[in-house]
Amino acid sequence: MNDHRDGPRDECGVFGIYAPEHDVARLAYFALFALQHRGQESAGIATAPRGGAIMAIRDQGLVSQVFDEHTLRSLVGDIAIGHVRYSTTGSSEWENAQPIVRDDHRTLALAHNGNLINAVQLHSELRDHDIPFRSTSDSEIIAALLATHPADRIEDAVADVLPRLKGAFSTVVMTEDAVVAFRDPHGIRPLALGMIEHPESGRAAYCVASESCAFDLIGARYLREVQPGEVVTLTERGIGTRLVSGAERHAFCVFEYIYFARPDSKMAGTVLQVARARMGELLWQEAPVEADLVIPVPDSGNAAARGLARAAGLPQDDGFIKNRYVARTFIQPGQELRRHGLRLKFNPLPEVVGGRRLVVVDDSIVRGNTTRQIVQMLREAGAAEVHLRISAPPIKHPCHYGIDMSTREEMIAHGRTVAEVAGELGADSLHYLSLAGVYEALRASRVDHCDACFSGEYPLAGTEEANGKYALESELPLVGA
Numbered sequence: 001m002n003d004h005r006d007g008p009r010d011e012c013g014v015f016g017i018y019a020p021e022h023d024v025a026r027l028a029y030f031a032l033f034a035l036q037h038r039g040q041e042s043a044g045i046a047t048a049p050r051g052g053a054i055m056a057i058r059d060q061g062l063v064s065q066v067f068d069e070h071t072l073r074s075l076v077g078d079i080a081i082g083h084v085r086y087s088t089t090g091s092s093e094w095e096n097a098q099p100i101v102r103d104d105h106r107t108l109a110l111a112h113n114g115n116l117i118n119a120v121q122l123h124s125e126l127r128d129h130d131i132p133f134r135s136t137s138d139s140e141i142i143a144a145l146l147a148t149h150p151a152d153r154i155e156d157a158v159a160d161v162l163p164r165l166k167g168a169f170s171t172v173v174m175t176e177d178a179v180v181a182f183r184d185p186h187g188i189r190p191l192a193l194g195m196i197e198h199p200e201s202g203r204a205a206y207c208v209a210s211e212s213c214a215f216d217l218i219g220a221r222y223l224r225e226v227q228p229g230e231v232v233t234l235t236e237r238g239i240g241t242r243l244v245s246g247a248e249r250h251a252f253c254v255f256e257y258i259y260f261a262r263p264d265s266k267m268a269g270t271v272l273q274v275a276r277a278r279m280g281e282l283l284w285q286e287a288p289v290e291a292d293l294v295i296p297v298p299d300s301g302n303a304a305a306r307g308l309a310r311a312a313g314l315p316q317d318d319g320f321i322k323n324r325y326v327a328r329t330f331i332q333p334g335q336e337l338r339r340h341g342l343r344l345k346f347n348p349l350p351e352v353v354g355g356r357r358l359v360v361v362d363d364s365i366v367r368g369n370t371t372r373q374i375v376q377m378l379r380e381a382g383a384a385e386v387h388l389r390i391s392a393p394p395i396k397h398p399c400h401y402g403i404d405m406s407t408r409e410e411m412i413a414h415g416r417t418v419a420e421v422a423g424e425l426g427a428d429s430l431h432y433l434s435l436a437g438v439y440e441a442l443r444a445s446r447v448d449h450c451d452a453c454f455s456g457e458y459p460l461a462g463t464e465e466a467n468g469k470y471a472l473e474s475e476l477p478l479v480g481a
């Protein structure tokens, strides 16, 4: 009941920092706080003093629920990594919370965002060597490969293991004396590099995060993206980097721009709030309609609605008031209140929408259950017409790279025309932004991106076959992060 959004689920967020002189646990806490939108099921931080033992605290719940002053103070050190998680296959047990800590040939902690498509093969190879596993997470496969690797230096172990991993992985790993961050050769999931200066000494230290909004909150400066296939090492010597593995093409997730990432994050030089407003402008250019008022589905449609209203020369208003605390109620509504469903999260304003021809803007539709209820609530509130404008193309294919998108059969656009989907949702009209419109708004080339959930063109050969095998052969359902 706490998840009213039936769009794609958020995935995971990672953070890492090597910063003697700083309170690294506190910096990790606030960085994760900024990345909370990427995963709300569990959170964790691992720290270590240089040369000392790794400590980790992780649990199910929001960052603010997992940590308090007492637990943060117990996490001392110069090095930290952190993780927020949304489990992609429904398994959210404590064992799958991260950072994962392993103590094999070396001790390390690891946080991962993505999904391996060769997890079954790697898992069985490791099991053949009697390597034990505690979790059902594919992230532990990466941790086990690195922790059992005989190389003396962790960065050499990463350089050797990285080419064996297939799929999406933006990963941060720490030992007692280094943080190593690496990204898959296609660069599917994001990972950014930042710098933080000590307020008194002025000395520079480095950090990595899934999104640049984490740097803003802790007073760090965004430097650049970690490159696809790049290994970045943070130690007392500063920052080291090497390109380990290249791919024929990059395939950054285009949905990060449309929905997953926070609007104040910058990715590949683009501030997402600005790009999303451009998507709204193009949405109007592709499908104008006679209307009186533009309203967003809050908050996911806010930026695109602003752009659309600007392009249309139409007024924009709040048609719904959103309850911002809905994720914090754990009380079930019970039979009597259940029929009010979505009102727990959105309450329409009859005074705003009554008698109006509305353009309703949102960023995506997966199953359509929420959108159907939104249209119905607006009609009950007196809307004269409801025209849906969606700033992403129809989602017709599942993601195998770390995003929970439902199965094809559950997707409302799968096997239906746009007019049929509009009919299913009860809307007067519906238009999805074209894929060409998305790339025009991003001022980016399609060549460097993954858009498989829209196009069905998976950038990694054998993706669907590998994942089918993965589900069949796993003893336990392995989960992505």
Ligand code: SF4
Residues within 6 Å of the ligand: 188, 252, 253, 254, 255, 256, 398, 399, 400, 401, 402, 403, 450, 451, 452, 453, 454
């Ligand atoms: S399939 Fe969709 S959500 Fe998954 S990585 Fe590609 S663009 Fe992103």
